[in-house]
Amino acid sequence: MGDEAADYYDRMLVDAEWGEAFCVTFVRGLDDAALIAAFGGDPAGARSPADLAQVLDGFRYGEEPATLVVATIGDWRVAIEINGCQGSRPEVLRRAAAAGDGVALSVFRDVSGRSEFSYLSGDRTQTVIDHIRPERRSGEDPKLLDPMLAGLPFGYEDDTIPEAAGFALAERITGVRLPFDLMEQDLPGVVLTLVPDDLVPEGGRGLAALEHPFVQRMLASPTMENVPAMAAFRARLIAEDAHLDGEPVLVAILEALEDGRRPAPELRAQLRELHERVTGDLQGMNAVQDVAAAAFSEDLSDRFSTAYAIQDSDRSLQAVVLRRCALSADRRSAPPVEKPAPITEPTTAPASSHPASGVMAKEFASWQPEKQREVSRWLARRAFEMAGLDKLDWARPALDALDRGDPLPFPDRRAVFRLISAAALVTATTGLPLDQIGDRLTEKQRADLRERIDRAPMAVITIFNTANPDPARALSDTFSTALETFDGRADDLVTELRARFG
Incomplete structure (x- = not known):
């Protein structure tokens, strides 16, 4: 017998068009205007849904x-973001809690x-619970809410959508x-201006x-004038952590950066040679790539790229802080962004952070x-295969059209996302409604079904990405979301791609 509240929210998420991507935040003791301001919105700019x-x-x-709509339920204000994430960020939760x-x-x-389910009090995120893998916790006091978790079906337990358990936990806390x-x-x-x-x-x-003196100085003065020094310090952190700081080309680059000089152009060729020499060591290749970006890229975000995963915890924290200081300086110095002209053709999800x-x-x-x-087209098909969607009745005609270069046979994206809701995938896979599954599936079948549900959204975005009228942009975006679909096996996709297409 499942939890009644979780069952209720499971039905709600199955029926809701917003149920694929959302953030719902609960705060008490404030009005609409204060909640909107906490999220970075202008209360005077609040509009009706149609407007x-x-x-x-x-x-x-x-x-x-990013946008926000606000509801009042009992004593609580509820901030709803469709396909948004601001309420999951500590910076925003802290502002909202302080206003309430x-x-x-x-x-x-x-x-x-x-x-994720996040709970903040006392100006700190006390606990963050992964809905799908509830054993994964973080925060100041990860076990704080354990007494309230009994019976909640996290991790697809009882074939319940995991976020339904999160909403049931929110109901236990708020009473609404x-x-x-x-x-x-x-x-x-309201339209939001993102909280930094x-x-x-x-x-x-x-x-x-x-407490490092240099880091303290940058925190005290995160300005564009200090960005070159930040890039130099961070590049050295990466080179030292990767044990490459003794390589002559990196010695020369780091010295130039720390002296405030542009590294000599001929060092580019030596960097390429080093990159080839460490081929097979993905971390080493990523470190060279990040140092090269710090030395030669004109784009600030590229100069602080993060392909290399720093192993030492102190260096890692220092690098993160310096990157945030640099991006903050860049954001404050940038001119206001004008609203773009209306454009209707679809674009895609953000680029993947995978090193490849x-x-x-x-x-x-x-x-x-x-x-x-x-x-x-090949990447989109492989994404569908990885997500286990390629054998479904509605997917086969789409993949055939893809192979022919014909338009995809979908009326719109929403129609497809309704086909990959947890309930729809369970029925398509088993022939049974979600509420009739009971114990008819083996543990392996349940695990396979969970994986399909997790991977399906990015696979669908991948196939739509192929339709971009610019072939280069179509490939770039399709590759990014295919990598996300292959989460945990992205290296396999890259290897297969190189073997097939060179």
Whole structure:
């Protein structure tokens, strides 16, 4: 017998068009205006749902600004973000809690599979629980809510959508239930200006690594004038952590950066040689790539790229803080962004953070358009195969159309995302409604089904990415979301791609 509240929210998420990606935040002791301001919105700019939709129509698909709608349920204000994530961030939860009675909590899910319940009080994130793998906890007091978790079906237990357990936990804490027709109500909404990241991550506060004199100076003055010094210091952290700081080319580059000089152009060739020499050592290759970006890239975000995963915890924290300081300086110095002209053609999800993305992007750019299209279509098919969607009745015609270069036979994206809800995938796979599964599946069948549900959203985005009219952009975006679909096995996809297409 499942938890009644979790069963209720499971039905709600199955029926809700917003159920694929959302963040719902609960705060008490404040009004709409204070909640909107805490999220980075202007309370004076609150609009009706119809007016807000009209504003968003002026943006390219996938590039719409973050938005928020606000509901009042009992004593609680509820902030709802469709395909948004601000309420999952400590920076935002802290502001909301401070404007209210000191407590804020959120239930979050995105299309890439990240799914978390967050609880903040006392100006600290006390616990973050992974809905899918509830044994994964973080925060100041990860076990704080354990007494309230009994009977909640996290991790697809009882074939319940994991976020339903998160909403049931929120109900236990708040005492309020979200109405089934929540998003059909006339709720005020607002466009958000994103709240900047903290310069120091919440978990890094007070740690000795940040007492380093240079880091202290940068925190006190995160300005564009100091960005070159930040890039130099961070590049040395990476080279030392990768045990490459004795390589002559890196010695020369680091000395130039620390002297405020541009590294000599001929060092590029030596960097390429070093990159080839450490081939087979992915971490070493990534370290060389990041130092090269710090030395020669004109783009600030590239100069602080993060392909290399720093192993030493002190160096890692220092590198994170310096990157945040640099991006903060860049953001403050940038001119205001004007609203783009209305554009209707679909674009895609953000680029993957997988280390192969940057390396392959340069190779992709050298290919002919015909090859770019061919590889895009192959990647989309492999994404569908990895997600276990390729044998479904609705997917086969789409893959056949893809192979022929014909338009995809879908009326719109929403129609496809309804086909990959947990309930729809269970029925498509087993022939049974979700509520009739009971104990008819083996543990392996359940695990396979969970994996399919996790991977399906990015696979669907991947197939839509192939339709971009620009073959190069289609390939870049398709590769990024295919990597996300192969989460945990992305290296296999890269190996297969290289073997097939060179």
